[in-house]
Amino acid sequence: MKFDQAHLHEIESRCTQESPPRCQGLCPFQLDVRAFLAAMAESRHAQARKILDRALPLPGILTRICDHPCENACLRQGLGGSLAISKLEQHCAAVAEPSRMLPLPPKKFSLAVLGSGLAGLVAAAELARKGYPVTIFYRDEITAPLVTRFPSLKADDGLAADLEDLSRLRVTFEESCPDAALLARCEAEFAGVLLDADAARSLAPQEDAIDGVTRHWRGNVCCAGGLGRTPTGHAFPEAARQAGEGRRAAQTLERLAGKVSLMAAREKQQGSLHVSLEGIVPVPRVEPAGGSYTPEEARAEAARCLQCQCLICVRECVYLQKYKGYPRTYARQIYNNASIVQGFHTANALINGCSLCGRCEQLCPEHFSMADLCRAAREDMVARSYMPAAAHEFALEDMESASGPECALALNDVSLSEGAAPAWLFFPGCQLAASRGEQVIALHAHLREHLPGGVALYLSCCGIPAHWAGRQAMFAEHSSVLLKQWEKFGRPGIVAACSSCMKALRLALSEARVRSAWEILNALPLPRRCGTDFSEPLSVHDPCTARHDAAWRNAVRDLARKCGARLEEPRLSGEKTSCCGYGGLVSCARPDLAAEMSADRAAALPHTALASCIMCRDRLAAQGKDCLHLLDLLFPRPAMSGKDAAREKGPGLSARRAGRAALRRLLRDRAGEETPALQPPGMRVPPETLARLEDRHILLDDVTQAVAWTERSGQYFENLENGHRLGSFRPRHVTFWVEYSREGEGLVLHDAWCHRMKVPGSGGAAVRKEESA
Amino acid sequence: MSMAPDYPPDGGRWICALCREPLEQVKMQVFYLNSAFDVSLPSCPRCGITMTPKSLAEGKMLEVEALLEDK
Numbered sequence: 001m002k003f004d005q006a007h008l009h010e011i012e013s014r015c016t017q018e019s020p021p022r023c024q025g026l027c028p029f030q031l032d033v034r035a036f037l038a039a040m041a042e043s044r045h046a047q048a049r050k051i052l053d054r055a056l057p058l059p060g061i062l063t064r065i066c067d068h069p070c071e072n073a074c075l076r077q078g079l080g081g082s083l084a085i086s087k088l089e090q091h092c093a094a095v096a097e098p099s100r101m102l103p104l105p106p107k108k109f110s111l112a113v114l115g116s117g118l119a120g121l122v123a124a125a126e127l128a129r130k131g132y133p134v135t136i137f138y139r140d141e142i143t144a145p146l147v148t149r150f151p152s153l154k155a156d157d158g159l160a161a162d163l164e165d166l167s168r169l170r171v172t173f174e175e176s177c178p179d180a181a182l183l184a185r186c187e188a189e190f191a192g193v194l195l196d197a198d199a200a201r202s203l204a205p206q207e208d209a210i211d212g213v214t215r216h217w218r219g220n221v222c223c224a225g226g227l228g229r230t231p232t233g234h235a236f237p238e239a240a241r242q243a244g245e246g247r248r249a250a251q252t253l254e255r256l257a258g259k260v261s262l263m264a265a266r267e268k269q270q271g272s273l274h275v276s277l278e279g280i281v282p283v284p285r286v287e288p289a290g291g292s293y294t295p296e297e298a299r300a301e302a303a304r305c306l307q308c309q310c311l312i313c314v315r316e317c318v319y320l321q322k323y324k325g326y327p328r329t330y331a332r333q334i335y336n337n338a339s340i341v342q343g344f345h346t347a348n349a350l351i352n353g354c355s356l357c358g359r360c361e362q363l364c365p366e367h368f369s370m371a372d373l374c375r376a377a378r379e380d381m382v383a384r385s386y387m388p389a390a391a392h393e394f395a396l397e398d399m400e401s402a403s404g405p406e407c408a409l410a411l412n413d414v415s416l417s418e419g420a421a422p423a424w425l426f427f428p429g430c431q432l433a434a435s436r437g438e439q440v441i442a443l444h445a446h447l448r449e450h451l452p453g454g455v456a457l458y459l460s461c462c463g464i465p466a467h468w469a470g471r472q473a474m475f476a477e478h479s480s481v482l483l484k485q486w487e488k489f490g491r492p493g494i495v496a497a498c499s500s501c502m503k504a505l506r507l508a509l510s511e512a513r514v515r516s517a518w519e520i521l522n523a524l525p526l527p528r529r530c531g532t533d534f535s536e537p538l539s540v541h542d543p544c545t546a547r548h549d550a551a552w553r554n555a556v557r558d559l560a561r562k563c564g565a566r567l568e569e570p571r572l573s574g575e576k577t578s579c580c581g582y583g584g585l586v587s588c589a590r591p592d593l594a595a596e597m598s599a600d601r602a603a604a605l606p607h608t609a610l611a612s613c614i615m616c617r618d619r620l621a622a623q624g625k626d627c628l629h630l631l632d633l634l635f636p637r638p639a640m641s642g643k644d645a646a647r648e649k650g651p652g653l654s655a656r657r658a659g660r661a662a663l664r665r666l667l668r669d670r671a672g673e674e675t676p677a678l679q680p681p682g683m684r685v686p687p688e689t690l691a692r693l694e695d696r697h698i699l700l701d702d703v704t705q706a707v708a709w710t711e712r713s714g715q716y717f718e719n720l721e722n723g724h725r726l727g728s729f730r731p732r733h734v735t736f737w738v739e740y741s742r743e744g745e746g747l748v749l750h751d752a753w754c755h756r757m758k759v760p761g762s763g764g765a766a767v768r769k770e771e772s773a
Numbered sequence: 774m775s776m777a778p779d780y781p782p783d784g785g786r787w788i789c790a791l792c793r794e795p796l797e798q799v800k801m802q803v804f805y806l807n808s809a810f811d812v813s814l815p816s817c818p819r820c821g822i823t824m825t826p827k828s829l830a831e832g833k834m835l836e837v838e839a840l841l842e843d844k
């Protein structure tokens with residue numbers, strides 16, 4: 001994906017939210033019907049009138065005679081009847097004072113109109129409003145052609161008012177029979193000429209001599225406003241079409257006079273607005289009890305307007321709602337962000353707030369993908385080094401640690417003879433390893449028992465954080481490590497238990513056969529202790545990374561049912577499932593937003609939830625949502641009821657890291673190799689303090705290191721009031737502060753905080769190194 | 774960009790543990806991403822170790838860091 005203007009237009013034009021609603025699309029004057037009706041629904045008549053006057057060149061006449069094509073297209077049609085747009089316009093024109101148009105400074109080209117029919121007057125008004133001096137040539141009586149065609153105008157004062165307006169706009173009326181001689185004179189003397197095909201019928205050419213879009217006939221002459229014809233040849237007036245032609249002819253005359261291309265950028269190319277009618281109840285059209293609307297009736301009728309909009313994707317996504325726009329506006333902001341050379345990148349938060357879950361693409365009728373856009377933008381930010389370091393640092397370090405010597409492990413199946421290649425490689429994923437070590441072991445044992453050919457085990461991060469962070473090089477490097485290990489095992493089939501891992505592994509090891517653990521298990525005998533004491537139904541929550549993985553989703557449902565669970569589908573499920581807030585590293589870059597996403601998803605699941613991704617499960621549980629992991633049905637933990645398993649909070653960030661290391665040690669020990677245990681910290685961390693650290697994304701490891709350094713160096717501050725010690729340590733680009741005190745033989749931690757700024761005289765030895773470097 | 778200049782400790786009677794000296798507010802520069810800021814921080818007048826109070830780290834500093842990162 002490239003970040004240039006052409007590409008921006010291609011992307012943003014896919015979102016139809018700015019396309020006009022159907023009513024407006026069919027109005028020859030593109031009246032903003034939605035805004036007009038919104039104002040009418042609140043009896044803001046002056047406002048409504050202003051909208052009418054701005055769009056309609058002859059509001060008095062047009063509100064009276066328009067045959068309202070808008071109503072034929074109204075989406076209310078099948079839901080109580082189209083809006084009575086025309087009657088409401090008339091009501092507005094009757095009750096509200098017209099807003100006065102100020103004439104623009106006069107332009108230098110003069111234009112002529114031959115014939116005072118509807119198209120002629122509309123064209124005159126359009127041009128006069130723009131400041132062109134216009135002369136209308138008419139025969140006998142100015143109003144005659146109009147009143148003949150539209151008798152309802154006879155008794156109407158709208159006609160007189162509009163003519164008065166034309167005079168005010170300096171339109172000249174000249175009584176002179178429009179004949180061939182006059183036409184020839186006008187063609188010579190004026191910059192452009194409009195021929196009214198009804199009022200100056202005898203001069204008008206055959207319709208097929210005129211361009212249907214521009215109404216251009218020949219030279220500097222346009223022709224517009226002929227009568228409609230039935231198939232039998234009977235002529236009849238069609239106000240909207242005739243007036244519309246007059247307007248388009250006026251635009252062409254302007255171009256002719258200014259010598260601009262007649263066609264360029266004339267009609268904006270836009271997809272039609274998508275509107276979801278789901279859940280809209282029919283409301284019958286309000287007909288005036290008398291001849292015309294009372295104010296109450298008008299208000300009630302206008303309130304039936306659906307205010308048609310798309311926002312199909314926005315309505316379901318907490319993130320898209322956050323910035324008060326929609327993908328089209330966001331795309332623009334993101335591209336503007338990319339083109340900033342100096343100044344603030346105000347869309348960084350927007351770009352890093354998307355969970356890359358892909359639901360918008362699934363819901364959007366045009367398949368607009370915010371995920372693709374945001375991930376490409378992240379790659380661009382990384383490539384041009386303006387991605388804020390802090391945005392994804394924690395997750396990337398976590399990835400490194402989960403794939404490093406402390407947590408990563410590659411173990412062949414011990415039942416295979418030395419050097420033999422296993423048929424399968426089990427890849428539980430670093431988050432499952434962090435949270436559910438025992439179940440990883442149980443699942444591995446079950447796979448080994450039932451799959452022929454041996455099942456090796458590989459503990460590591462799959463690398464998806466780098467992919468999400470837009471760090472292509474890092475992802476590629478990580479992939480090459482995975483690839484080497486996979487080849488060392490002899491390219492076995494991969495069994496993965498995390499849908500994000502599956503995605504990453506399929507990218508990283510394009511030649512590997514990657515299957516979900518659930519699919520594999522579904523074909524094997526059930527684990528002996530599987531089952532549940534849960535009798536209420538469970539709401540299935542699909543992980544967003546399994547949105548396009550039907551095999552994953554079906555196997556999860558099958559297995560859960562085999563374990564005796566009753567399942568219910570939430571409103572958004574399967575391909576339309578929601579992200580739990582872990583995706584795309586939002587939880588790292590925008591923890592507040594990620595929590596809102598989790599809460600939103602939790603609220604949409606009516607029963608205890610059943611997740612098949614450990615991050616979904618732990619994040620929903622963190623929101624106070626009862627949630628089981630599929631493993632809780634397959635390998636229930638001893639002496640733990642279903643309720644308790646659903647209630648249990650997942651481990652925090654420090655405990656996750658410790659969990660990975662512990663699982664590695666355990667497996668290593670069982671495999672007969674010793675690894676030195678982690679140094680016991682010798683420091684007590686009260687749960688409230690730990691919770692505060694977790695909120696700030698501060699790891700116990702860093703804190704322990706800071707305390708160790710402080711104690712060793714003796715460089716710290718002492719609070720004489722309570723004996724607290726305060727020291728600091730800067731291992732990387734972050735300075736950690738630790739406040740602790742002695743407690744018997746050991747230590748107790750009271751608080752910790754961190755900052756990225758460099759403060760001279762703090763942070764210990766590393767400060768000096770960084771400064772001299 | 775401005776930082777209110779003076780940041781005393783968040784409370785308590787602090788001394789430098791090595792030098793046993795009470796701290797003084799010392800004017801200095803702190804750095805981030807090619808920018809420098811003038812502040813006064815509690816510091817040991819003898820050995821110069823300097824304290825960053827939590828209220829500063831989690832308040833103004835965090836704000837300025839985020840701002841500079843988006844630049």
Ligand code: SF4
Pocket residue numbers: 014015016017274310311312313314326327328363364365366367368
């Ligand atoms: S679903 Fe969203 S992206 Fe698609 S057209 Fe509608 S508003 Fe635009």
Ligand code: SF4
Pocket residue numbers: 021022023024033034037073074075076083085304305306307308
């Ligand atoms: S419901 Fe309102 S906005 Fe939608 S088509 Fe009808 S008048 Fe237009």
Ligand code: SF4
Pocket residue numbers: 317318319320353354355356357358359360361370371579
């Ligand atoms: S969070 Fe998901 S639904 Fe929302 S914009 Fe990003 S990819 Fe689309």
Ligand SMILES: [Zn+2]
Pocket residue numbers: 789790791792793794817818819820821822
């Ligand atoms: Zn000192």
